[in-house]
Amino acid sequence: MTTTTIPANAGRTTAVTVDRAELDRRHAAIRKTMVEDGIDLLVLYSSPLRNYDVHFAAHYDLIGCGALVALPLDGEPTLYVGEEWDLERARRVSPLRDVRYEPNLAALCGKLLRTKNSAMTAFEWSDSTFAEEVRSAAGGSVRDASPTLDRAARTKTPVEQALIREAAALADSSFLYSFDKLAEGMPEYQLQAEMEYAMRKGGAVDNFGFFTSGKHNRAIGLVTDKPIENGDLLIFEITPARLNRNYSAQLCRTMSMGAASSAVKEKFKIITEALEAGLEIVKPGTLVCDLVSAQDSVISRYGFGDYCKPPYMRARGHGFGIGRTDLAPKNKRQLEAGMAMIVHPNQYFPDVGYLALGEMIIVTDTGYERLCGLDRKVYEKV
Amino acid sequence: MSSLVRVPILRHGMTKWDRELLPQSEVDARIARLRAAMQAEKLDALLVYGDMWHSGGLAYVTNFHPFDARMPGFAVLTPTLLEAVLKVSSRDLTFISPFIWAPAQPSDFLANDLAGQVEDIIMREGLQTKRVGFAGAALMPPALAAAIKPIFPNGTIPADALLNALRAQKTSAERAILRLAATKGEAAIAEIAAHVAPGVNETELAAFADYAARKAGAQDVEFLMHTQGDRMPATGNTSSFPFRPHTERALERGEHVGVYLTLQFHGYWTELSQSVYAGTPSAQQRAVYDSCIAAFDQQLEGTKPAGAVAVWTHGIGLDREEGDASVTAALHVAAERNGERAFYGRTIAREPAGNTILTASLAKSA
Numbered sequence: 001m002t003t004t005t006i007p008a009n010a011g012r013t014t015a016v017t018v019d020r021a022e023l024d025r026r027h028a029a030i031r032k033t034m035v036e037d038g039i040d041l042l043v044l045y046s047s048p049l050r051n052y053d054v055h056f057a058a059h060y061d062l063i064g065c066g067a068l069v070a071l072p073l074d075g076e077p078t079l080y081v082g083e084e085w086d087l088e089r090a091r092r093v094s095p096l097r098d099v100r101y102e103p104n105l106a107a108l109c110g111k112l113l114r115t116k117n118s119a120m121t122a123f124e125w126s127d128s129t130f131a132e133e134v135r136s137a138a139g140g141s142v143r144d145a146s147p148t149l150d151r152a153a154r155t156k157t158p159v160e161q162a163l164i165r166e167a168a169a170l171a172d173s174s175f176l177y178s179f180d181k182l183a184e185g186m187p188e189y190q191l192q193a194e195m196e197y198a199m200r201k202g203g204a205v206d207n208f209g210f211f212t213s214g215k216h217n218r219a220i221g222l223v224t225d226k227p228i229e230n231g232d233l234l235i236f237e238i239t240p241a242r243l244n245r246n247y248s249a250q251l252c253r254t255m256s257m258g259a260a261s262s263a264v265k266e267k268f269k270i271i272t273e274a275l276e277a278g279l280e281i282v283k284p285g286t287l288v289c290d291l292v293s294a295q296d297s298v299i300s301r302y303g304f305g306d307y308c309k310p311p312y313m314r315a316r317g318h319g320f321g322i323g324r325t326d327l328a329p330k331n332k333r334q335l336e337a338g339m340a341m342i343v344h345p346n347q348y349f350p351d352v353g354y355l356a357l358g359e360m361i362i363v364t365d366t367g368y369e370r371l372c373g374l375d376r377k378v379y380e381k382v
Numbered sequence: 383m384s385s386l387v388r389v390p391i392l393r394h395g396m397t398k399w400d401r402e403l404l405p406q407s408e409v410d411a412r413i414a415r416l417r418a419a420m421q422a423e424k425l426d427a428l429l430v431y432g433d434m435w436h437s438g439g440l441a442y443v444t445n446f447h448p449f450d451a452r453m454p455g456f457a458v459l460t461p462t463l464l465e466a467v468l469k470v471s472s473r474d475l476t477f478i479s480p481f482i483w484a485p486a487q488p489s490d491f492l493a494n495d496l497a498g499q500v501e502d503i504i505m506r507e508g509l510q511t512k513r514v515g516f517a518g519a520a521l522m523p524p525a526l527a528a529a530i531k532p533i534f535p536n537g538t539i540p541a542d543a544l545l546n547a548l549r550a551q552k553t554s555a556e557r558a559i560l561r562l563a564a565t566k567g568e569a570a571i572a573e574i575a576a577h578v579a580p581g582v583n584e585t586e587l588a589a590f591a592d593y594a595a596r597k598a599g600a601q602d603v604e605f606l607m608h609t610q611g612d613r614m615p616a617t618g619n620t621s622s623f624p625f626r627p628h629t630e631r632a633l634e635r636g637e638h639v640g641v642y643l644t645l646q647f648h649g650y651w652t653e654l655s656q657s658v659y660a661g662t663p664s665a666q667q668r669a670v671y672d673s674c675i676a677a678f679d680q681q682l683e684g685t686k687p688a689g690a691v692a693v694w695t696h697g698i699g700l701d702r703e704e705g706d707a708s709v710t711a712a713l714h715v716a717a718e719r720n721g722e723r724a725f726y727g728r729t730i731a732r733e734p735a736g737n738t739i740l741t742a743s744l745a746k747s748a
Contacts, residue, residue, distance in 0.1 A: 048388065048389040048435050049389055049435050062388075064386065065387050083623070085615070088612075088613050124523050124524060127522065127523065128519070128521070128522050128527035131523070131527075188396075189596065190597050192394070193596035193597035194597075197589055197590070197592070200589035200592055201589040201590075203585060207394065208392045209392060218473070218476055218477075219476060219477055222393075222394055222397040222477070223396055224396065224398055225398055225599065239391070248391075311471065314473075314492070
């Protein structure tokens with residue numbers, strides 16, 4: 001058996017720099033949608049529940065209660081941080097020239113929103129106390145500009161794509177590292193700790209990570225102290241984030257503790273075929289709902305159509321952070337070059353339970369770039 | 383007051399309801415105390431809101447810790463009923479159910495009818511015009527707040543103080559969990575200190591710290607650090623916070639690093655800070671560290687620390703909320719002399735007889 005070690009620089013496969021030029025590119029994309037929506041001043045707000053609006057516009061990771069970026073149609077944007085003790089760090093990490101401390105973000109927000117043709121993102125991610133103060137200071141209702149920002153961020157810049165590639169490489173390497181560490185009797189949470197160590201050491205800042213083990217899994221959940229037993233299937237939905245949630249890459253795979261049964265392998269072939277059928281039609285202009293039905297139709301053809309809808313299934317993939325697209329059956333949006341998403345025909349089967357298979361892609365001008373370098377198989381620990 | 387708040391993408395560490403640590407009898411007693419407090423305030427019902435940012439109140443009543451920012455929830459408590467509505471899919475509820483003690487109904491986040499489901503319970507129980515206490519009302523997002531408000535034509539009664547007062551008084555079972563969490567934190571800090579060496583970069587150190595906590599069974603983890611160029615806290619300013627996320631810089635030989643680790647175990651947070659050194663600390667570094675420890679001890683005993691130190695504390699419970707009302711609190715001390723800095727902080731219990739630290743022994747050596 002070969003031993004997988006954590007590469008010293010696992011996630012740093014490209015030299016990615018988020019500098020002022022990169023922020024200028026993002027601001028230009030935002031300003032384009034601001035013009036389309038008739039917005040002259042956009043307030044990008046982040047609460048701890050949604051830290052990625054400000055990160056996108058200012059490359060500042062919130063560690064306090066709130067921050068905002070005031071982005072005029074013309075002129076210099078300003079980053080306001082809500083914590084005086086974090087101001088120095090904010091000035092160090094953000095390429096923006098104007099970074100300030102603001103003790104009352106709600107009042108400032110409301111004041112900014114008094115500007116003609118102004119709007120705010122992420123208002124619904126604040127709390128009602130903050131929201132009332134904003135409304136009061138703004139002198140009325142608040143125009144929600146989250147869709148404006150989402151449209152601007154839907155396709156990724158080359159730098160963002162590079163970060164997502166790094167995250168995908170981390171997903172692969174941490175998965176293989178944990179497969180190497182997997183041992184019978186190990187509690188789920190300890191295997192996850194091993195995986196996450198590899199991920200974070202390589203540069204992941206967080207992980208949208210689900211993992212469940214069992215003889216017949218009904219869904220992928222959070223880890224428990226259940227020991228991994230011989231005959232268990234281990235299903236993973238792991239998602240390292242580089243710098244911020246916006247630059248996440250997901251990987252869905254299945255391991256088997258011991259040899260996988262022929263029934264498991266047979267069902268895994270079905271979802272592999274579904275994944276390939278979905279990817280086959282990925283290109284600019286393809287409707288998201290068609291990408292979903294391409295996967296579902298394969299699974300239905302094998303007689304499991306009833307399990308392609310809730311409560312068994314919700315979406316066949318999605319993006320991350322701002323500008324995310326859900327691969328949901330009713331989504332009529334067209335794919336565009338530069339979109340990044342996971343395509344995952346994860347599927348419940350009545351005989352073998354839930355199996356996981358999914359890969360991160362970036363839509364290109366002619367098709368897609370596969371970011372996952374792993375085999376499409378059940379990883380058997382024998 | 384502003385403070386450190388970092389909400390992870392997903393609260394994804396070990397999830398468990400350990401019935402030996404927190405038996406059903408403990409839960410029953412907790413709910414009975416809540417009902418007694420409701421009766422004292424002449425409340426017919428208590429409505430509790432929680433989300434991933436403010437999870438403590440909802441977790442106290444149901445043991446549901448929202449693990450995704452899109453998944454808030456409510457609990458409704460009456461003299462005869464405890465029921466929850468959680469914005470999770472029915473598939474997720476299947477997973478969550480063994481870990482919560484309140485019967486719960488799912489509220490699919492695509493359907494977005496959380497308020498409607500709360501209204502159904504309120505109407506079914508005939509509570510819409512009764513005296514309903516509401517804890518967490520100010521924490522709701524604006525659209526949800528607007529949808530909840532009309533359910534109660536006579537309004538609701540703020541009940542945050544009622545709930546917080548009960549949460550602040552830790553039972554012996556809760557203290558046992560807090561001690562266990564503190565012990566796990568202590569062990570993790572010792573591992574982190576042993577891992578620090580010249581050439582180790584901050585990313586690697588943060589990854590290892592996260593690993594040390596997660597493999598010990600942490601439900602959630604945060605690791606931050608302080609190096610020479612960072613800003614020191616001001617004495618008495620409890621909102622001042624000297625720690626920051628890691629960078630990719632490698633540690634230099636002899637360098638002092640202030641490390642901050644907070645971990646959640648079985649719903650309960652513990653918090654630690656300490657100085658560690660990349661190599662053997664100098665005599666001057668040891669002297670400053672010793673003065674920091676002495677100041678911590680003095681603060682713990684309730685006497686005013688001497689020397690150039692900053693002391694800051696905040697309450698710590700199911701939420702990392704600030705304030706001195708909590709029976710448990712994080713006490714941190716920072717010291718600086720001739721350009722050398724030191725940190726030491728632990729979770730303490732405030733007892734009538736005096737403050738005690740929540741671990742049996744103190745890892746005070748530099």
